[in-house]
Amino acid sequence: MKSASLLMAFVVVAVTNLLGLAHAWMNRTGQPDAAIALTGQELSVARTLESDTSIDFEIRTDAGNAASGLVNQTTLKHLGFQLEKQAGHPAALFYYRKQPHRLAFIALTRTPDPEPRFRVVDAARNAAALRGRYPDTATTIILPGVVSIEARPAMPAQEGYPATPAIITALVREIPTRIHIPKPFSTAVRGPGKNFRLHVRYGRFHEPWVTGVDILPDR
Amino acid sequence: MAQHAQAQHEADRIRTLQTEISTGEAAEVLALTAEQRTRFDTWSTARLASLEREFDVDLTPTQGSLSWGMRIASALGGLALSVALVLFFQSYWGYFETWVQVVVVMSLPILCLAGAEYAAKRERTLYFAGILSLIALAAFVLNLTVIGQIFNITSSERALLAWGVFATALAYRYGHRLMLAIGLSFLLGYGCCALAATLGYPWQQFWTRPENAVVLALMIWAVPLFFDNPEFNPVYRVTGCIFFFFALFTLVSGSQVSYLPGEPRHIRTFYEVFALSASAGAIWLGIRRRWTGQVNLGAAFFCIFLFNRFCRWWWDWMPAWLFFAIVGLLGVAAVVSLKRLRRLS
Numbered sequence: 001m002k003s004a005s006l007l008m009a010f011v012v013v014a015v016t017n018l019l020g021l022a023h024a025w026m027n028r029t030g031q032p033d034a035a036i037a038l039t040g041q042e043l044s045v046a047r048t049l050e051s052d053t054s055i056d057f058e059i060r061t062d063a064g065n066a067a068s069g070l071v072n073q074t075t076l077k078h079l080g081f082q083l084e085k086q087a088g089h090p091a092a093l094f095y096y097r098k099q100p101h102r103l104a105f106i107a108l109t110r111t112p113d114p115e116p117r118f119r120v121v122d123a124a125r126n127a128a129a130l131r132g133r134y135p136d137t138a139t140t141i142i143l144p145g146v147v148s149i150e151a152r153p154a155m156p157a158q159e160g161y162p163a164t165p166a167i168i169t170a171l172v173r174e175i176p177t178r179i180h181i182p183k184p185f186s187t188a189v190r191g192p193g194k195n196f197r198l199h200v201r202y203g204r205f206h207e208p209w210v211t212g213v214d215i216l217p218d219r
Numbered sequence: 220m221a222q223h224a225q226a227q228h229e230a231d232r233i234r235t236l237q238t239e240i241s242t243g244e245a246a247e248v249l250a251l252t253a254e255q256r257t258r259f260d261t262w263s264t265a266r267l268a269s270l271e272r273e274f275d276v277d278l279t280p281t282q283g284s285l286s287w288g289m290r291i292a293s294a295l296g297g298l299a300l301s302v303a304l305v306l307f308f309q310s311y312w313g314y315f316e317t318w319v320q321v322v323v324v325m326s327l328p329i330l331c332l333a334g335a336e337y338a339a340k341r342e343r344t345l346y347f348a349g350i351l352s353l354i355a356l357a358a359f360v361l362n363l364t365v366i367g368q369i370f371n372i373t374s375s376e377r378a379l380l381a382w383g384v385f386a387t388a389l390a391y392r393y394g395h396r397l398m399l400a401i402g403l404s405f406l407l408g409y410g411c412c413a414l415a416a417t418l419g420y421p422w423q424q425f426w427t428r429p430e431n432a433v434v435l436a437l438m439i440w441a442v443p444l445f446f447d448n449p450e451f452n453p454v455y456r457v458t459g460c461i462f463f464f465f466a467l468f469t470l471v472s473g474s475q476v477s478y479l480p481g482e483p484r485h486i487r488t489f490y491e492v493f494a495l496s497a498s499a500g501a502i503w504l505g506i507r508r509r510w511t512g513q514v515n516l517g518a519a520f521f522c523i524f525l526f527n528r529f530c531r532w533w534w535d536w537m538p539a540w541l542f543f544a545i546v547g548l549l550g551v552a553a554v555v556s557l558k559r560l561r562r563l564s
Contacts, residue, residue, distance in 0.1 A: 005392040016381045024370035053313025100420045146421040182317045
């Protein structure tokens with residue numbers, strides 16, 4: 001029993017590492033789903049601790065806010081949400097809150113205005129179908145995410161704010177926007193105030209890897 | 220470790236008998252002859268020495284206290300060294316090439332395992348093996364986290380399964396209760412996430428369905444009914460109880476969505492009654508079976524659930540001083556009632 005336990009511990013370490021490396025290799029083989037160049041303005045530094053010496057960036061998105069692009073009823077129904085109650089119905093708040101969040105693939109397109117970032121424009125359960133609707137792999141990336149639905153009640157006019165009607169809105173969360181920058185690319189972008197363009201590809205599992213860095217003249 | 224516990228029980232019984240025969244009232248009642256006394260002394264001394272040699276049992280209360288101190292120190296030491304390992308790695312790994320990072324994080328848990336096994340062969344009490352196994356677990360957590368970060372792998376609940384199996388395997392290898400509790404926590408977390416994923420929900424939202432945790436916690440609690448291990452049975456029961464009652468508490472608070480049909484307030488009331496009944500039942504069963512940990516947990520959560528109920532009834536309209544005065548008086552009444560019950564039993 002004790003020898004078997006020890007052997008199991010070794011096997012778990014070996015197998016999980018092999019599976020992780022195999023997963024990463026499979027993601028990078030074949031035709032990439034997207035090949036995109038990200039500017040420093042579209043990225044923000046991601047760091048868990050101040051002492052962490054790795055270089056990671058987060059793509060700036062509007063995820064977490066109300067995703068107006070998903071409000072159309074067809075999209076929400078295709079994602080599996082029930083829409084039988086109107087937004088203003090007395091039981092709408094609980095009816096929509098009780099619906100489980102849905103896994104989906106999210107299409108994000110870069111928008112330069114007012115700030116450079118990626119905006120949620122669509123969602124679907126099938127990534128290939130979504131890519132078919134947004135074929136430009138240089139401006140639109142497709143990532144997995146979680147969509148939730150909620151009903152917001154009507155709000156009367158308040159000081160400085162107009163009245164708003166009751167609406168059904170979708171929220172998009174849990175989008176993996178973090179990108180790890182390996183050496184030698186991390187050496188080029190290490191330090192504050194660097195102006196650069198990061199070349200990123202997304203593989204078959206919609207996971208990114210860095211293929212190059214261009215250092216640009218200072219702004 | 221189960222054999223060590225049995226050996227310690229035997230040593231405690233022999234020492235108690237030695238004390239009673241020498242100085243207690245039993246010395247006057249038993250009245251051993253000189254020859255019987257000599258034979259008993261010879262046998263008990265030899266037996267204690269044999270137990271001490273083979274199982275490193277505690278022969279005096281002082282040794283027992285020191286052993287407890289060593290267990291606490293080894294747990295805290297292991298945790299502190301684990302944190303140091305993670306922080307040290309984070310401080311330097313950004314300067315290494317990817318292949319170096321991968322080799323280092325993959326090797327760390329293997330090296331720590333080898334170190335723990337070497338320590339186990341050299342030392343019977345397994346304190347150092349316990350420290351190294353904690354560090355090995357931290358190294359494995361670091362291993363998978365870093366691999367995921369390097370290759371930007373989308374986070375998955377399956378890492379919890381790997382960590383849980385690893386921790387549980389080490390717990391059985393070295394008889395380490397804390398490691399088993401950590402392993403069971405990982406496995407229960409994986410179970411909740413996997414159940415959520417199987418039902419079509421995002422695994423990251425597992426906490427929105429605490430009823431999954433209630434069922435899985437009961438399964439952990441029930442493991443000793445099928446696989447008896449005297450050393451680990453309390454760990455399964457206590458871990459199962461902790462997660463069971465915490466999950467019930469989130470349901471009682473009414474902040475999560477339930478599988479049950481009906482109005483939220485009716486569901487919350489149902490879970491309040493269920494929680495109070497379950498905690499009372501845990502106390503009763505723990506007293507009958509002499510499961511001290513379960514009795515204590517049941518009592519603690521019974522008080523929490525009752526306090527929660529009182530808050531819902533009175534907090535909004537009753538002055539705070541009166542609220543706490545009534546709760547205090549009810550506590551006194553409970554002590555009086557339990558004292559009478561104790562006398563009757």
